Every structure is written in C-alpha cells, then in structure tokens.
Amino acid sequence: xxxxxxxxxxxxxxxxxxxxxxxxxxxxxxxxxxxxxxxxxxxxxxxxxxxxxxxxxxxxxxxxxxxxxxxxxxxxxxxxxxxxxxxxxxxxxxxxxxxxxxxxxxxxxxxxxxxxxxxxxxxxxxxxxxxxxxxxxxxxxxxxxxxxxxxxxxxxxxxxxxxxxxxxxxxxxxxxxxxxxxxxxxxxxxxxxxxxxxxxxxxxxxxxxxxxxxxxxxxxxxxxxxxxxxxxxxxxxxxxxxxxxxxxxxxxxxxxxxxxxxxxxxxxxxxxxxxxxxxxxxxxxxxxxxxxxxxxxxxxx
Numbered sequence: 001x002x003x004x005x006x007x008x009x010x011x012x013x014x015x016x017x018x019x020x021x022x023x024x025x026x027x028x029x030x031x032x033x034x035x036x037x038x039x040x041x042x043x044x045x046x047x048x049x050x051x052x053x054x055x056x057x058x059x060x061x062x063x064x065x066x067x068x069x070x071x072x073x074x075x076x077x078x079x080x081x082x083x084x085x086x087x088x089x090x091x092x093x094x095x096x097x098x099x100x101x102x103x104x105x106x107x108x109x110x111x112x113x114x115x116x117x118x119x120x121x122x123x124x125x126x127x128x129x130x131x132x133x134x135x136x137x138x139x140x141x142x143x144x145x146x147x148x149x150x151x152x153x154x155x156x157x158x159x160x161x162x163x164x165x166x167x168x169x170x171x172x173x174x175x176x177x178x179x180x181x182x183x184x185x186x187x188x189x190x191x192x193x194x195x196x197x198x199x200x201x202x203x204x205x206x207x208x209x210x211x212x213x214x215x216x217x218x219x220x221x222x223x224x225x226x227x228x229x230x231x232x233x234x235x236x237x238x239x240x241x242x243x244x245x246x247x248x249x250x251x252x253x254x255x256x257x258x259x260x261x262x263x264x265x266x267x268x269x270x271x272x273x274x275x276x277x278x279x280x281x282x283x284x285x286x287x288x289x290x291x292x293x294x295x296x297x298x299x300x301x
Contacts (some may be wrong), residue, residue: 003202004215007042033212037071049270063094077102092127102132122154134163148176163187171198249273
C-alpha cells in the first residue's frame with residue numbers, strides 16, 4: 001500500500017516557541033485532507049530551532065492530540081548522539097511508528113562512519129528506525145551497499161526517507177533491500193511515481209502541507225491502479241515544485257500559502273528565515289491558484 005506522509009510545518013509564536021493551539025489547526029487540516037501519516041520535526045518542521053526538551057514536549061503534544069487518528073513519525077536527529085537516542089526512545093514510548101534520523105551534519109562522513117552511526121543508533125534504541133538521507137543538507141549520501149549492511153545487522157531499521165536529486169539512488173536501495181522488510185519513501189514530491197515503480201512505498205512530501213487533497217487523490221489512484229488519474233494528479237504536483245525554490249526557506253512560504261487556503265495560523269519562521277519578498281508570495285499564490293483550478297476541474301469531470 002502506497003502512502004503520503006506529510007513532513008509537517010511547525011507553527012511558532014512571537015518568541016519562536018511552538019504554538020500548540022495553532023498546530024492543532026494544522027493537524028486537523030492534514031487529517032481532513034486525507035494524508036496517511038505525519039512526520040513531526042522533519043526539515044520542513046524547522047527542528048533546528050527547538051531544544052531537546054521542547055522537542056520532547058512537542059512530540060508528546062502531537063501524540064496526544066492526534067490520538068491515533070493518523071500515523072506518526074518522529075524526526076529525532078540531533079548533533080548530539082545521546083539526545084537522538086533519548087528522543088527516539090521517548091517517541092517509541094509515545095506510540096510513534098518509528099523515529100526518522102538524519103545523519104550527523106557539519107562534519108563529513110564516509111560510508112564507514114555512516115554505518116557505525118546508524119548501527120550503534122539502531123542498537124541503542126528500542127523502537128523502529130528510518131534512515132533519513134538528505135545529502136543537500138548533510139554533505140553525505142548513504143550508499144545502497146551501506147544500507148544493505150545495516151539491514152543485515154539490525155532488524156529494527158525498517159525504512160528510509162531518501163531526499164536525493166537522482167531518484168535512481170532510491171531504486172538501487174530498493175534492489176539491495178529486496179530480501180528485507182523495508183519501506184522506501186522519496187523525500188521529493190515529484191519522485192512519487194518513480195519511487196513506486198522502483199519498489200518503493202510512496203513519498204514524504206512537503207507539498208502535502210498545502211494541498212493534502214491532491215496528494216490524497218494521487219495516492220488513492222495509485223493504490224487503485226487507476227494509472228491515468230495517477231499521472232494527472234502527479235502532473236499537478238510537478239507543477240507545484242517551483243514553490244520549493246522561490247525562497248531560501250520554503251517553510252515560511254508554505255505557511256503563508258496555508259493561511260491563503262484558510263488555515264488560521266501564524267506564519268512566523270525561525271530566525272533568520274522569517275521574511276519573504278511580497279513578489280515571491282504573489283507568484284507562489286498565483287501558481288497555487290492555477291493548480292487548484294486545474295484540480296477542481298479534474299474532480300468535476
């Protein structure tokens with residue numbers, strides 16, 4: 001079964017602390033929109049702006065408010081290894097499906113160090129683990145061979161979010177993981193069809209914050225083997241991809257577009273990414289309008 005997991009935005013108050021009431025509105029919007037799961041404190045969620053204790057409290061809030069209405073995944077990656085273990089174990093106790101951990105950033109890591117990191121992490125936590133591969137942010141990319149070695153040594157490594165510009169990387173990982181229980185999600189929205197044709201399971205795509213209903217219909221049509229509709233829905237997602245490149249921190253722009261769609265939230269982002277040019281917002285809004293108009297025409301047919 002294919003899925004769309006939303007790497008959810010985080011709503012902050014004027015002090016850049018999580019606004020719990022506003023985040024409830026986001027949760028309700030996504031669940032009503034039909035997403036299969038929510039990744040809390042991923043890159044789109046601006047996790048770097050929170051302390052360990054703030055992350056704990058926020059993960060607990062999500063678990064309590066969603067109350068099993070949707071699958072939950074926890075972004076628990078931290079520059080401090082012990083913090084990552086503590087957050088991952090806490091998420092497991094709260095009922096999260098798994099922790100999703102990005103590799104250590106800033107310092108360069110070769111494949112040996114990546115294996116050592118994820119191998120020790122898997123053996124240090126009690127829940128299940130997804131590798132989060134995002135070379136544009138970490139400076140390294142885990143190889144298919146390293147993934148295979150990790151799977152052979154750790155039964156609780158069950159998947160990957162592969163945020164790579166070259167989708168064949170995900171394909172090669174799926175081939176190496178064929179004999180294991182393993183779930184592969186693309187980290188880029190426009191790779192969904194490539195992902196599932198490679199043996200993957202769907203996408204953890206940020207655009208589902210804005211248009212969860214389009215993503216819902218794309219995944220539903222793929223699961224129903226309605227290939228014509230899958231292609232049409234995927235085309236709409238592809239048309240929205242320029243939103244990612246309009247500003248250096250797309251989370252702020254996404255929040256503004258969610259407000260435009262009727263979600264009553266603050267658009268504050270973490271410093272120094274808390275401003276966006278008006279022209280950029282207008283261009284983004286116009287693009288969104290065109291895609292939603294096409295979607296509305298599609299579903300009326």
